[in-house]
Amino acid sequence: MEDIPRDIIERAVKGEMAAFEQIYRATSDFVYRTALRILNNSADADDATQDIFMKIYDNLKNFQFRANFKTWVYRITVNTAINTYKRNLRQISRRGDYDTAIETAGHPPEVIQAAKITDSEKIISSLLDALTAEHRAVIVLREIEGLSYEDIAQSLKINLNTVRSRLKRAREALLEQSKKAVQNEL
Amino acid sequence: MNCKKVRELLLTDYLDKQTGLELRTEVEEHLKICPECRRLEDEIRRAIVLPFKDAKGPQAPHYLWLNIKERIAERESSKRSLLDWLREKLQVFSLPAPALTFASTMVILLAVFGLIAKQNMDKNQIGDYFSQQISFYSVLNNGSENGDNKESADLGSTVEKYLF
Numbered sequence: 412m413e414d415i416p417r418d419i420i421e422r423a424v425k426g427e428m429a430a431f432e433q434i435y436r437a438t439s440d441f442v443y444r445t446a447l448r449i450l451n452n453s454a455d456a457d458d459a460t461q462d463i464f465m466k467i468y469d470n471l472k473n474f475q476f477r478a479n480f481k482t483w484v485y486r487i488t489v490n491t492a493i494n495t496y497k498r499n500l501r502q503i504s505r506r507g508d509y510d511t512a513i514e515t516a517g518h519p520p521e522v523i524q525a526a527k528i529t530d531s532e533k534i535i536s537s538l539l540d541a542l543t544a545e546h547r548a549v550i551v552l553r554e555i556e557g558l559s560y561e562d563i564a565q566s567l568k569i570n571l572n573t574v575r576s577r578l579k580r581a582r583e584a585l586l587e588q589s590k591k592a593v594q595n596e597l
Numbered sequence: 598m599n600c601k602k603v604r605e606l607l608l609t610d611y612l613d614k615q616t617g618l619e620l621r622t623e624v625e626e627h628l629k630i631c632p633e634c635r636r637l638e639d640e641i642r643r644a645i646v647l648p649f650k651d652a653k654g655p656q657a658p659h660y661l662w663l664n665i666k667e668r669i670a671e672r673e674s675s676k677r678s679l680l681d682w683l684r685e686k687l688q689v690f691s692l693p694a695p696a697l698t699f700a701s702t703m704v705i706l707l708a709v710f711g712l713i714a715k716q717n718m719d720k721n722q723i724g725d726y727f728s729q730q731i732s733f734y735s736v737l738n739n740g741s742e743n744g745d746n747k748e749s750a751d752l753g754s755t756v757e758k759y760l761f
C-alpha cells in the first residue's frame with residue numbers, strides 16, 4: 412500500500428472529495444484483496460470494500476496522526492472483513508444452504524469476470540477455506556501483503572507472540588489441508 | 598536444538614526471516630543432520646510459500662468507487678436535509694430584533710414570577726406544616742386537658758374506671 416501524505420488526509424478530513432479519492436486510489440487494491448481473501452467471495456468483498464471506505468470516510472476526522480495511517484486502514488479492513496465473514500456464517504447457518512448462483516446475479520460484468528478464477532486462485536481459495544477468519548487474516552497480511560510481524564500486531568491490536576502463535580496454527584492447518592488435497596488427487 | 602523447537606521456528610520466525618543470524622545458523626545446522634525436519638521445510642515451502650507467491654490477486658473493480666461516491670453523496674445530502682429541517686423549525690430566531698427581544702423578555706419575566714410565586718407557596722406550606730406539628734405536640738404534652746384529644750383521654754378514664 413502506498414504512503415499517503417498528511418496534507419491529503421487533512422484535506423479529506425475537511426470534506427474535499429478529490430483528496431478522499433486519492434486515499435481511495437492508494438488503498439483500494441489492498442482493501443479489496445484483503446476483503447476478498449478473508450471472505451473468499453467477490454460479491455461479499457465488494458460490499459465489504461464499500462463498507463470499509465464508508466467507515467474510513469466517517470472516521471477520518473477522528474484519526475489523530477498518532478498511529479500510522481496504513482496501520483489504521485489495515486485494522487479497519489481486517490476487522491470489517493472478519494465481522495462480515497462471521498455475520499455471513501451466522502446467516503448461512505440460519506438459512507440452511509447458500510446458493511452460490513445468487514452471488515453473481517445482478518452484478519456488473521466485472522464481477523462475473525472476477526469470478527472466473529485461475530487454477531492458482533482455486534488453490535489459494537481452497538487453502539484459505541481451511542482456516543478460521545482470524546487465521547486467514549494473519550496469512551493474508553503476511554503471505555500476500557508481506558507485512559512484518561510488528562505491522563500485523565499493530566493492525567490486529569495483538570501482541571507479537573499472538574502473531575507468532577496464530578501464524579503457526581494457520582500454517583499447520585494449511586499443511587494439513589495440502590496433505591488432504593494430495594490424498595484426494597491420488 | 599531439538600526437532601520440536603526447529604519445527605516451531607520453521608513455521609514462524611525462520612520462514613519469515615525474523616530470527617537473528619545466530620538462531621538462523623543453529624536451525625540450518627540442525628536441518629543438515631535431520632532429514633525429517635528437512636522434509637518438513639520442503640513441505641512448508643511447497644504447500645505454504647509457493648501458492649501465495651505472487652498471489653496479489655485482482656484489483657478493486659472500477660464500479661466500487663462510483664458506488665462509494667454515491668453513498669457519500671447520499672449521506673451528505675441527508676445531513677443537509679436534516680440541517681434544513683432544523684433551520685426551518687428554528688425560524689422563530691429569524692424574527693425582527695425588537696420582537697425577538699420583547700418575546701424573550703416576556704418569557705424570562707414569566708419564568709421569574711413563576712419561580713417567586715412557587716417559592717412563596719412553598720414557604721406557606723412549610724409554615725402550615727410546622728404549626729400543625731407544634732399543635733400536635735402540645736396535645737401530647739397536655740393530655741386530656743385539650744379538647745382535640747378527647748377520645749384518648751376518655752379511653753384512659755374508662756380503663757381506669759374498669760381496673761380500679
